[in-house]
Amino acid sequence: MAFVFPLADITSTRQQPKNWLNSIIKGDCVAALNALPDHSVDAIFADPPYNLQLGGVLHRPDHSVVDAVDDEWDQFASFEMYDAFTRAWLLACRRVLKPNGTIWVIGSYHNIFRVGAIMQDLNFWLLNDIVWRKTNPMPNFKGRRFQNAHETMIWASRDAKSKGYTFNYDALKASNDDVQMRSDWLFPICSGGERLKGDDGKKVHPTQKPEALLARIIMSCTKPGDIILDPFFGSGTTGAVAKRLGRNFVGIEREQDYIDAASARIEAVEPLGGAELTVMTGKKAEPRVAFNTLVESGLIRPGQVLTDAKRKWSAIVRADGTLASGGSAGSIHRLGAKVQGFDACNGWTFWHYEEDGVLKPIDDLRTVIRNDMAKAG
Amino acid sequence: MAFVFPLADITSTRQQPKNWLNSIIKGDCVAALNALPDHSVDAIFADPPYNLQLGGVLHRPDHSVVDAVDDEWDQFASFEMYDAFTRAWLLACRRVLKPNGTIWVIGSYHNIFRVGAIMQDLNFWLLNDIVWRKTNPMPNFKGRRFQNAHETMIWASRDAKSKGYTFNYDALKASNDDVQMRSDWLFPICSGGERLKGDDGKKVHPTQKPEALLARIIMSCTKPGDIILDPFFGSGTTGAVAKRLGRNFVGIEREQDYIDAASARIEAVEPLGGAELTVMTGKKAEPRVAFNTLVESGLIRPGQVLTDAKRKWSAIVRADGTLASGGSAGSIHRLGAKVQGFDACNGWTFWHYEEDGVLKPIDDLRTVIRNDMAKAG
């Protein structure tokens, strides 16, 4: 199957329906959208600039410099400017969307609240907010905040009356161990072989999204043959996944470098046959239960005394989920190592609690928690 | 320990500081907030209602299904009213918050985007958005959307310049298997024995939050003795957890039924003692020791040679507490950075001294000094 990626002519697309199908339109997002016909696409995936507002350079503990997203296209002078930009492209998207079409917008806490509020103001009807939990997010290097480990996506229909939107509930459920798909998804960030790199070995696009994420989105809200629009096409993940899954795409992108990379990428994609069009399953969550979970759940009480199996050493549980013994304090692992004079220690098997006069490893309590939490994955 | 929960007199609270401590103020949220002094609370947890209806009845998330407002004007008007309400209570909170205080607001996709955008407009500085993943969320019965399995919390400081906010990074990390705490948290919804029920067996409050959630929030951004304000007190989870964790609270609530239930609930809470409330801190909290102190105390001699861990670089200690190496001289940090060609360097962990043929970081000697200081009081 040969795909061609003409750069659609903005001035003529509106008059000649469908010549823009499976192509990348070069140009400003709003101008290009305005050239498309009314009610012409079934779904939209938008990954707009996040307006990160970064400060100076950020160093890792090993003194290397974080390669930040400081591109010109992510800079806005003020919230007002960002809001105006957001309103413009969302409004243009709304006209192009079919009455029963739906739109996805992805963002971080820097921009997603503004985007969501504007979507409501423009009469989009929010169906879900979906959390993309990253298995391998960048750490918080300075220890001044929680590790920013997720991004947020808003899924919305054109308006509250649009009840006929596509939602492949049963397929999603069947692909998810026969339980309905939740609003929190777990995927790795895009890296390794999937990440597009230039001749210089550097990443082509700073924020390339993983194909698995787009695959779940496209499989959830479109049917084979549907048309998916991506007004911030970038490296073309939307187009590549759409083609592979037997959907049509339209991309809009300003920068020729991105268009070139995306075109070559999509060209190389082999579409799947009908039988293979199953939903990609996300990564199965590891049931990680930390010690604080035991304290927060009440299975272990602050003030409670833990000992080793032979009651040689003891420590007191503190409300913050750390242990204290003598003048030392730390995690169950660090303190276990410390009292024994070791470099390392598995606190889960070393520390014991007493129940009915019997010492049991605190690891036993972890299984209790795991059983409770298994459902959430 | 007996707690009393006087319903603080709104008209007099501002003039009589602290009589509102550990009490529930009855009344309208904004009016009550306006009666509190400037910069008087360390942290705020807010669980606001998510929408206004014509009759002025407030509905909470997951309480009832919103009927679609198909009248465009009404819909716009209701968003506007909700925004005005949100702006009013957030602004009132901002005045009451200490300059280095932080605020948490929880919501769902129905309201959190508006809340977040308004917070940014009011100059709050967003630090994180935190996702509360529910282990046992309500299913989506109609199969028309993804299961709404999470709620979103926004954590923000008073403004971008507020760098001195409390964040117990080291305790959180130690309690989390020695990896930093992420922005996605997993907790069960409030049910079972924790859920307050009336004489009729019905739940007292429709959206009672789990104590484990509040415990993590309070432990992350406050110290023992801090004051936590909850302007939508409801069933009083914030107060109950604050009391148990040795923090002070202020609640604001309109409905007497909720006040009665919360008062009885908090009254029954047994506060934790002192030792287990100690929050683990890291190196940042240790008293500073100048390298010069090591030289003056004789632990390091002038003329002594220091090297890095691999003996690649070396430097000689001078009597004034500086290092010299190959024509350069400076502090342990400056010279460590200089020889490596870095902007910065932690000289305490970079430079080593030799003892019994083994290289040890000079940081070890700093702990000797600190231990001596501790003994001396």
Place this chain on the structure above:
DNA sequence: CTCTCGTTTGAATCCTACG
């Protein structure tokens, strides 16, 4: 070939006390 270990990297609003 496998296994180990070190290196690199990803949408980041990322330090703070003191003079």
Place this chain on the structure above:
DNA sequence: CCGTAGGATTCAAACGAGA
């Protein structure tokens, strides 16, 4: 207010070198 200097700070995954 600013400038300077002390010195604290990272997780998971992919990849490549070397045993």
